[in-house]
Amino acid sequence: MGEPPGLQTATADEVARQVVALAVWAPSVHNTQPWWFRAAGQEISLHADTGRHLKIADPDGREMLISCGAALFTARLALRSLGYLPRTRLLPDPSEPALLARLSWPERAAATADELRLLREVRRRRTHRGGFDAVPLPPNLLAALREAVARDGATLRIVADDGRRAALSAAVQAAETAMRLDSARLRELADWAPEPGSPRRDGVPPTSYPARAEHTSPDFPGRDFAHGRGWGLPPFSSAAWPRTAGVVGLLTTAEDSPADWVQTGQALQRMLLTASTCGVAAALNSQPLELPWLRDYVRTQLSDNAYPQLVLRLGTVIQVAASVRRAPGDVLF
Numbered sequence: 424m425g426e427p428p429g430l431q432t433a434t435a436d437e438v439a440r441q442v443v444a445l446a447v448w449a450p451s452v453h454n455t456q457p458w459w460f461r462a463a464g465q466e467i468s469l470h471a472d473t474g475r476h477l478k479i480a481d482p483d484g485r486e487m488l489i490s491c492g493a494a495l496f497t498a499r500l501a502l503r504s505l506g507y508l509p510r511t512r513l514l515p516d517p518s519e520p521a522l523l524a525r526l527s528w529p530e531r532a533a534a535t536a537d538e539l540r541l542l543r544e545v546r547r548r549r550t551h552r553g554g555f556d557a558v559p560l561p562p563n564l565l566a567a568l569r570e571a572v573a574r575d576g577a578t579l580r581i582v583a584d585d586g587r588r589a590a591l592s593a594a595v596q597a598a599e600t601a602m603r604l605d606s607a608r609l610r611e612l613a614d615w616a617p618e619p620g621s622p623r624r625d626g627v628p629p630t631s632y633p634a635r636a637e638h639t640s641p642d643f644p645g646r647d648f649a650h651g652r653g654w655g656l657p658p659f660s661s662a663a664w665p666r667t668a669g670v671v672g673l674l675t676t677a678e679d680s681p682a683d684w685v686q687t688g689q690a691l692q693r694m695l696l697t698a699s700t701c702g703v704a705a706a707l708n709s710q711p712l713e714l715p716w717l718r719d720y721v722r723t724q725l726s727d728n729a730y731p732q733l734v735l736r737l738g739t740v741i742q743v744a745a746s747v748r749r750a751p752g753d754v755l756f
């Protein structure tokens with residue numbers, strides 16, 4: 424492998440700009456993009472933007488830190504693509520809880536082919552909201568995903584047994600029903616569901632969810648972003664019916680501290696990008712994990728007492744969803 428291009432000329436400021444321009448494409452809960460970055464010499468620090476924290480859905484900031492962890496992984500991957508070996512100091516520091524990580528790049532090494540493959544998926548990957556085509560996942564993908572998340576200390580548990588799938592589906596349905604009856608939660612969700620044509624660069628736009636919910640058996644209902652207003656993408660005419668729920672799984676951790684949440688985010692993004700290299704998309708159904716009694720149910724009944732951090736479904740589907748992000752200049756200081 425030769426010397427990566429551009430290394431001699433990139434200033435620390437340019438590196439920081441390129442890193443953040445990619446990191447913003449990480450997934451985040453309700454596309455809140457709850458992060459900001461500070462560049463100082465050859466160091467970028469990652470901070471949680473607590474003004475973007477979902478106070479009702481996510482009172483402990485668990486999903487906020489998972490989102491930031493996904494941005495951290497993407498920032499590290501961006502440094503690799505520029506031919507640097509990132510050095511990561513993971514916080515949080517109890518005296519400064521919003522400061523999550525410091526990244527520096529003291530050494531060089533060209534990116535590997537695997538890293539470049541992940542990198543190509545950063546802008547292409549989209550969250551899927553609906554069912555999947557009835558085709559199996561590529562062989563060995565699940566093993567690769569298990570390995571991918573284990574690198575950051577998380578575990579991918581596939582919920583394959585029919586009874587357990589039904590129980591997890593029931594937990595998602597119960598959570599979704601409870602949320603649709605909770606006006607404070609609905610207001611918070613509406614704050615992150617911009618209307619069609621909105622110039623906003625955050626929140627979940629109607630270009631990223633179907634206007635008509637796609638049901639699967641068992642059913643994993645999505646969030647009600649449109650709230651009965653008919654927003655969303657029209658049905659995709661060549662979609663193969665009926666759709667399946669896909670391969671259902673849980674991303675879990677042995678402990679449940681803020682550091683575990685950041686690591687879960689890193690694991691999530693590595694997993695999503697790895698799946699995306701094989702044309703496999705993920706749908707996320709976090710609703711039951713936002714209600715303590717249902718999160719407890721999932722932990723004790725479906726994940727051997729490990730802490731569930733994400734409910735996800737994996738499958739193959741033609742995606743037409745489009746998302747938005749704030750400009751890097753809005754989050755880099």
Ligand SMILES: Cc1cc2nc3c(=O)[nH]c(=O)nc-3n(C[C@H](O)[C@H](O)[C@H](O)COP(=O)(O)O)c2cc1C
Binds near residue numbers: 448449450454552
């Ligand atoms: C911690 C976390 C929880 C999420 N939960 C859900 C969810 O319950 N339902 C959903 O449709 N998307 C969920 N998402 C996906 C985000 O809505 C999505 O990442 C964001 O809108 C940006 O879109 P993109 O992933 O297509 O780039 C979640 C993402 C994260 C990081």
